[in-house]
Amino acid sequence: MATFVQAVRMALHVGEERLGVTDIFGEDIGAPLGGVFTQTQGLRTAWNSPLDERGIVGSAIGLALAGQKPVAEIQFCDYAFNTIDLLKLAGAMCWSSNGDWNCPMVLMTPVGAGIHGSIYHSHSFDAQATRLPGWKIVMPSTPRDAYGLLLSAIMDPNPVMFLAPKALLRQKAQSPEEDVPGVPSDDRELSKMIDAPLGDRSKWRPRWPNTPDLFVPLGEARVVREGCDATVVTYGRHVHVCAKACAELEAEKIDVELIDLRTLHPYDWTAIVKSVKKTGRVLFVNEDTEITNFGEHLVRRTVDELFYELHAPPKVIAGKHLPGVGLADNLEKASVPQQDEIRDALRNLARHEP
Amino acid sequence: MATFVQAVRMALHVGEERLGVTDIFGEDIGAPLGGVFTQTQGLRTAWNSPLDERGIVGSAIGLALAGQKPVAEIQFCDYAFNTIDLLKLAGAMCWSSNGDWNCPMVLMTPVGAGIHGSIYHSHSFDAQATRLPGWKIVMPSTPRDAYGLLLSAIMDPNPVMFLAPKALLRQKAQSPEEDVPGVPSDDRELSKMIDAPLGDRSKWRPRWPNTPDLFVPLGEARVVREGCDATVVTYGRHVHVCAKACAELEAEKIDVELIDLRTLHPYDWTAIVKSVKKTGRVLFVNEDTEITNFGEHLVRRTVDELFYELHAPPKVIAGKHLPGVGLADNLEKASVPQQDEIRDALRNLARHEP
Amino acid sequence: MAQVVSVPRRVSDEALSPELLVQMYDLMVKARVLEERLIRMQKQGDGYFWIGGPGEEAFSVPLGLLVHKGQGPEFDYLHLHYRGGGTMLALGADPVDALRQMKNTATDPYSGGRNFASHYSVRKWNVVPVSSPIEVQYAMAPGTAMAQKRAGGKGITIVTGGDAGTAEGEFASCLIWSSRKGHELPVLIVVTNNQYGISTPYDGQHGEKRVSDRGAAFGIRSLTIDGNDPETSYRAIRSAMDYVRTERKPFFLEAMVSRLYGHSSSSGANFVSEEADCIAQFEAKLEDRKILTRARMSELRTKYTEELLEASKRVREEPQPEPEDVWKHVFAEENMVGKAARKDGAS
Amino acid sequence: MAQVVSVPRRVSDEALSPELLVQMYDLMVKARVLEERLIRMQKQGDGYFWIGGPGEEAFSVPLGLLVHKGQGPEFDYLHLHYRGGGTMLALGADPVDALRQMKNTATDPYSGGRNFASHYSVRKWNVVPVSSPIEVQYAMAPGTAMAQKRAGGKGITIVTGGDAGTAEGEFASCLIWSSRKGHELPVLIVVTNNQYGISTPYDGQHGEKRVSDRGAAFGIRSLTIDGNDPETSYRAIRSAMDYVRTERKPFFLEAMVSRLYGHSSSSGANFVSEEADCIAQFEAKLEDRKILTRARMSELRTKYTEELLEASKRVREEPQPEPEDVWKHVFAEENMVGKAARKDGAS
């Protein structure tokens, strides 16, 4: 089974060999390190940029405008908050020129808490990202989706942001369905093929497995588990947290439908409608801070369009409105959604008497 | 009657003479221009910064940390999107040092559409601002509130953002209640006292009217008109647009309660609860783009806490999820909330049969 | 306002042909008349806002004439700011299109009535969309230049902006990204220095004597010229471009220019008689050298003035965008820039 | 790694007293032992992440000793990055507090268990909170310096950061804001250049030969020194500070230093034997000059090692923050910084 980060690496390899990717760049992306999470090891077009996020986004726009296909990285999304003007410009390029130009760039960045990253390695970016008209935003939760969404992102003529949940990067596919097709069944074999060795890497070359052109379409949610008592809509690492909460509730005979949104914009409203019409109860979960949060948009649209389908008030569980996520375990846990509160909220939703 | 911009100027004057303001700075803030909207004419501590928004916010933080009381300006909020990391840091200063430091700065910036400002002089900032934990955010709709909220902002030990609706800057108080106390009743007299003359200004000195220490408390909404059929909660220039819509509905015997939030964070939830409990119907209006919007937060909290008080689904009217506000009149009107759609939405709300 | 002008070293003083001088003069007048028409339209209510480049024609016109015009990395990319009208006309733009943008008609080819005057965008000529935020173009320029270095042709990237804007971090980013050792980029970095940012004078905001002094630390060849003299400009731009095209390395050219109608319509857009007028100066020279007569010159100005007045009346009748047009082009359906790049065989 | 070192012109070569050398040595060893303890704690699971300044002691210790320490604009402000442990110890910080921050205990005085190791904050000494985003401190430094220029005393602002980070726009902002003609600011701009940003070497990322070359264009006095020699550092810092204190103008000091345990715990935090070790070099000198014996020196190291090992055990028993503590200090209830400024009569 591939890990999330191996899936990203293989997708980028397919990108540069078959889909026209010309530049994979950012801080510490090139040899010898290949990214602080190993995500770009062994890639032909990977190079180290200056330590300048504004320069990274600006150059990616320039490369895209010149017909290249850049995949740029911001090392942690915590360091992207000084580039929002440039992200807005990339998203506005086509619209403000009335369709004269497009800006086909991909921006990758690791997001979220869950690894004791303290104040500046725990930020989320989904609320910000969904405030960028003209961008498509994806946030996969499995190696397969990471692979397939990244390929689709690369092929899209618009700017696409690829949010990688930090806490999942080293996680392996949990089942064959979550795996990248075509990788060797032996994990050590895969590691030997594409993970750079410790020590001197100057002679090392990866051997890439023969993985297919698997395009997970932008804008399509995935029903992770079906259920009829309540719906939980989430993405990224909270897909796994919610899955565990759902499993706990199964023991209580509460049957929750779990939707992994996968694409945050344009998002799969049809999938949400279908599920809410069935269950009449919905919880939106994400870990970004909770005032002016994307889950709140989904609640707004739910009450706007599905008010009379609801058997209980729709809920959001999100990160607390705090200046940061604290380092100590207690602080981190008190700041971002945990399995037990999700479980309890779902139980309340399912049992709620209108 | 004072204009909004005169009210700001008088508040800043009181700030520098009586409340310890040490620096009023930003692009074109100093003599001879005194701000692109004349907001800082004649002020003793006003000075021109380099054309560098990151430097402006950074220096304001530094000044604040050194015990000064800076009021910094970003010339248009459209140009603040590259400073969000620094704004986050200002908001985190007290929390991340566990209460060791505070950061008492004021940041002013003009916001919103309504003046044919095209793509880069029409942005809103309320959604962004409410995503900055550690900040207090105000957005007045009248000269009196501009004056009184700015004085409170100056006195607060925390970073406070003062969002000035561009379309209101030149608007006069519409009634004595909206006016700054202590200004001459003759507008021309006030203008002669504090508006810089055309032409050579090197010898000009303002004569400041004797205005009081009027502190409009942060966090208190204002009920602009009482009503029992529906509630509309808004702020900034849409207070006036909504007031007109309410007046139209009065003719139809629909009695709408209009709440001017005034402070966006920490906001006056008590006032909203009271009104929604009375009317059971609520519309939130703002002109920022509508995905991941502050009005959506208010809807979320409303359904979270007041679901069974509602006689109709709560609504949001906001700006469209577009990369910009277009210049042509048709385009601007199609992008930000207009009086007629607000009126229609309120009528629907009031008439809605559960 | 006194202009600091250095002798343009490394620039040949070879005489330019009379034909070229006449061509430059013609375009400079056309550009000036266009700006004056735009100003008038705005004052008459046929537009909401004016900003443009009157006073920069002696620099912007030669710049446009020297561009290697076309689509894709083999040709020059232009990252202009809002004072580039002269450059656009020298490239061959129809001045009537600028009127359309001023009147925000649906027929405005640059933005479909969405953006302010002087916010050009012409993909077929590699003119990337002008955007209002100061200095962001300097962060993007290294990107197009990287594509060009890779393409292996002679295409270069040209980026322009004002003096005050160099205080933004992106200007530093441009110097840094274009001069990395072993990764130097073919960028012509231009600053047109009118010694003002809106109301704020140069003095008191800059520690550097000349903005171009900032190039030296990065090993970037740098030069400050009198941008009010079209001959100086032409020769300096040509020699700077030759260097960038051939060496594939950055060059920093600062041109001292005038701001003849103030900052924009927000500051009144009235003629500023204290500033040097490059067209008046050039006319004296052309008359003196017997290249053009006063009569011929005023004839030309009258011709353009009348043409553009007539055009502005026609533009007034052209359709405005419809409300539902706001939804067009939020997303691109196809990769237009990628096609262009492939068409020109450059990537 | 070869170090580029310029002869420190304008810096006196007057000998430093043996007492001072011993004091510096003592603090350097204490700082190194502290970092080694922090590294060990992290490796043993008594902390989640380590970053710090081993290899910079020959610069960071003299810097701390020369600070005019106190609260408010009359005293020096410190805008440090995450390699300032030596400076903090020289200021008088208790090393046990650093252990508390590593173990993210409620007793951590710098952040109450919220922030990573080496993220100091001491209001009573004008040490502003260290924050992780690279280079933001350079945007804030002009602010404290403005307050100091106004206060009229001798207080200066000191800002430190690494070499790679100078590519961020804030570094340029600092040069620009501190050198505006007529508005020069008393800032000591420091870059400790270890020739790496995480895994990325200096070469290939910089067009400038030395980072300090960037000062010249702005008329900022600039100097690159061997930061591995505490005597050179002390003299250079003292003379730079004298200039800034007296002239009320900026000075840019670049110190070439080593990175002795790699970037952070993320890169393994193992000793890098190829880099020059300033303490080993200094020990050879001290022995040679008969100021300290090998025995005395290893005694000192043993003493600190044992003390900090014991302390780390005690810290392990200190309480962790409670979940509800996240809500503390989101807002300040009173203007603490304003009071300090007034207390010192400076505003």
Ligand SMILES: Cc1ncc(C[n+]2csc(CCOP(=O)(O)OP(=O)(O)O)c2C)c(N)n1
């Ligand atoms: C990022 C940003 N900040 C502020 C503005 C508002 N503004 C428009 S033009 C201008 C002055 C620009 O001066 P300069 O760079 O010298 O160019 P000039 O207009 O003089 O040609 C300012 C502050 C802006 N457009 N963008």
Ligand SMILES: Cc1ncc(C[n+]2csc(CCOP(=O)(O)OP(=O)(O)O)c2C)c(N)n1
């Ligand atoms: C704005 C920002 N971008 C990226 C990072 C991640 N990061 C942490 S340290 C570092 C390298 C810094 O190099 P340098 O400035 O030379 O300082 P050094 O660590 O070598 O002392 C990077 C990229 C960050 N902390 N902040």
Ligand SMILES: [Mg+2]
């Ligand atoms: Mg200028």
Ligand SMILES: [Mg+2]
């Ligand atoms: Mg370094």
